[in-house]
Amino acid sequence: MVNFMITGTIFKIKKFAIHDGPGIRTTLFLKGCPMSCWWCHNPEGQKFESEKMIKGENGSNQNEWVGREMTVSEVIREIEKDIIFYDESGGGATFSGGEPLSQPDFVDQLIIECKKKEINTLLDTTGFAPSDIFLNLSRKVDFLFFDLKLINDKEHIKYTGISNRLVLENLKMISKDKKRPSIHIRFPVIPGITDTNGNPERLAEFVKSLDTIQHIDILPYHNIANGKYQRLGMENKLAGLKPPGNSEVETVMSIFKSYGFSVKSGG
């Protein structure tokens, strides 16, 4: 039985999400993330609690609340509203964040209910979660978008705040699992951080060794979130960093392509 009264904290529900998986989707952004990546473009999704953010740009003195508690039944009602678009386009619901696996019971109930209603599901995760939780939820969804950032653990700790050991282990596990969903690796191109020192090659080798994963999505860094850092009063460690140019992105893509992956830029 689905428990419709379980609640979770969500900081955004985005409809007509057309870059978060196949078809027209509704993306749920779950609040709270164990990582704190320097390049995070949803910094308002990092803290687990609701928080205040200055509304708009240009020194406004009004605040808005980011994050609100919703029940499973409320969220499902929102997701269901766009069923006609999912049916037409082969879309569905995407669970993103923050880190959706950090609210496992809530997300579990949502996924079960979506399945029951034949709504396509996609889990967009950092992969950082206890393995039993990760495995349980990954097996239930139709698509898994799995972020891989840095293969060197020291670097990973420096730039994300945590070790990548559990992340890599989880990916290995799901890649061998008989009930695995369709998996896409999501690789952020952060100039001077993820695209150097042989990082793309070594990541490619690692994924190649898992044998079952074909798709790599390249996500070029963008300074879109600069304003949000300011409005949240958070330090933006990459404030001056310029987005990679086309040729830099092409270079990274060709590295992954040379390993035989199907590579795409953007979501």
Next chain:
Amino acid sequence: MNDRIRKLREQSLKAKPKLSAERAELITEFYKSGVSMKEPVPVQRALAFKFILENKAICINDGELVVGERGPAPKATPTYPEVCIHSIKDLEVLDAREKVAFECDESTKKIYRDEIIPFWQGKSIREKIFSHMSGKWEDAYQAGIFTEFQEQRSPGHTVLGDKIYSKGFEELKNEIDISLQNLDYHHDAKALDKAEQLRAMNIAAAAMIVYAGRYGNELNRLAKSENDPARKDELLTMAGICCHVPAKPPRTFWEALQYYWFVHVGVITELNPWDSFNPGRLDQHLYPFYEKEIRSGSMDRERVMELLQAFWIKFNNHPSPPKTGVTAKESNTYVDFSLINLGGLKRDNTDAVNELSYLILDVVEEMRLLQPSSMIQLSKKNPDRFIKRALKIIRTGFGQPSIFNADSIVQELVRQGKTIEDARDGGASGCVETGAFGRECYILTGYFNLPKIFEITLNNGVDPRTERQIGLQTGNPRDFETYESLFDAYAKQVTFFIDIKIRGNNIIERINAKYMPVPFLSLLIDDCIQNGMDYNAGGARYNTSYIQGVGLGSITDSLTSIKYNVFDKELLSMDEMLCAMTDDFEGHNDLKRRLLDNTPKYGNDNDYADSVMKDIFELFYRAVNKRPNAKGGMHRINLLPTTSHVYFGSVTGAMPDGRKAHAPLSEGISPVQGADLNGPTAVIKSAGKIDHIRTGGTLLNQKFIPQVIEDQEGMNKLTHLVRSYFKMDGHHIQFNVVSSDVLKDAQNNPDDYRDLIVRVAGYSDYFVDLTSELQKEIINRTEHDGF
């Protein structure tokens, strides 16, 4: 496009709209001469038409392949003093105004001062109309409750069917003779009226053959002095075409185009119908000619393109006749609403998309002209590649073609009583209006300001702008104890004003039937010849009068706001709301923010607001639908504004949804500007709750910047979006791909653009949510893309 087309296109683009006194002089000369004094009105009109066609200048532009101009030169635009006299002041305004101007030199003004104005003063339809309207009508009209389409333009707004592609005018004349022979003077009290009407049609048909012949002669003359052998040949061929059509049915693609164009010029010379005229289902009508010639090799694809492009330019040479006053405000544009329909369904209910549908889309893309407008009719039976081809043009930011639901159009027409076959032959014209092409007289009668009437309701029948009592006294709104009693008062006011409008419509329809028949247009629309009746008098097979509701989003949000804030949540009293509105929200900033940010709004798939919208729809529908018109048909509703939402907004004070006084109203069935915060699927869900099938057309605009649909995947998803809307029976959707100017405006006025979606980098977001640097970057990028 080749050099010839490039030159003709340049000429058309560069030509400045200019007033031409030619037609006004000719018609004045004709009526002054008194030659037709003894004839009945229809025959007088036909003889006047004949006089104009026999004497107006022949205009053959260098390199042209399709000939015939309404004026003596491209964009030389006539006036129609028998319908509407332009005063010297009007001419000065037309000449000087910043937007939609018409050049008018001193010599033209002199002709109007000395000849045209003195003769027509007191005789025009416009004067007749105003003298017949009641004080109540006048008050409502002045207050901006509704507009009147026929006060400066004659009733037109129809579309040609397939008749001319198989019948020449000689055959139409035979049909007239048969109708004349069949008149039963023993039993039909109207037999004489019919005979007069048929005689007028006969004269008009002959006049058109003469007019074409004049072109034939001139082309022959030009051929003689032409040195370029290729052009000489061409001129001789064209002379041959003009001597063949319209007298006889067309044999070739070229003849079919020239035939239509003569007919078009005829309709817009006879009078200034609104909308002008329209070939409608062009890909269907021309396909048999296309197929035959391509198969036989008598023409290749390039030649087809060239001819179509030459044809396109002819439309662009013909701006809408000059409009002044309220009429200019409600439709402030040069566009004269010839809307080419492509795709859809055939009469036998099969997929109508053919090779020519795609080829015409190529023409639309390459020509990028303001006129003609173009649209695709998309049926569930049409392939996805058809809409994707259209989207590729739309994403260039051209605003054309718009996308219509062919299956809904058929249902709408059948619901109105058309046969299923006639419905499948139909389509949409003007902006979005449904019609049975070739068989229906369907006219727009005026826009109807739904929010203004609410303002009047909240003032117990008084218009606060003029402090005059123009509505009913439905009670002081502060005394209403429930939302239902407020809605009830609003319903009474709406019905009151609809009654005034319909009474006016029926008088105006009779004025046009009696004094301004259109024998030439009547030749073209079934079954005027068989019925022996004029198009303006109910001769067509179907007769529909539309009233166009405006401001659905604004009125929904206003009623919703009072329901929610005053009655349900009791957050403020009616008095506080009314005071804030009187102050135009100055000094009520917190309340304004509450109204803008924390009140349910239409366009967000929110049932609270959307159910109010449905109540308003039902109210408007019940007030209008099936009310008899003066042509044996009925009144129906549709929901579209052209530019009237700006005019109506300018006469409407602050509203309970937080809208400031005089700001534009919402347009079509789109949400209030910036009120939709949940993206296009939510807008479409809200709009999908309207019962489109019970309208004669609705208009939904969505803004995007081109990057949203720059790749195949974006295109696929937009296709899915449209298909989903059409599953809900949505009538029409248009994607505004916005320019950098709009983006700059959005930067300065973020509240107005909260719904604007932009593609950022691998994903899309709301423009106003982006940092100012990123906004700048996107503006630059858009400009870089050629805007």
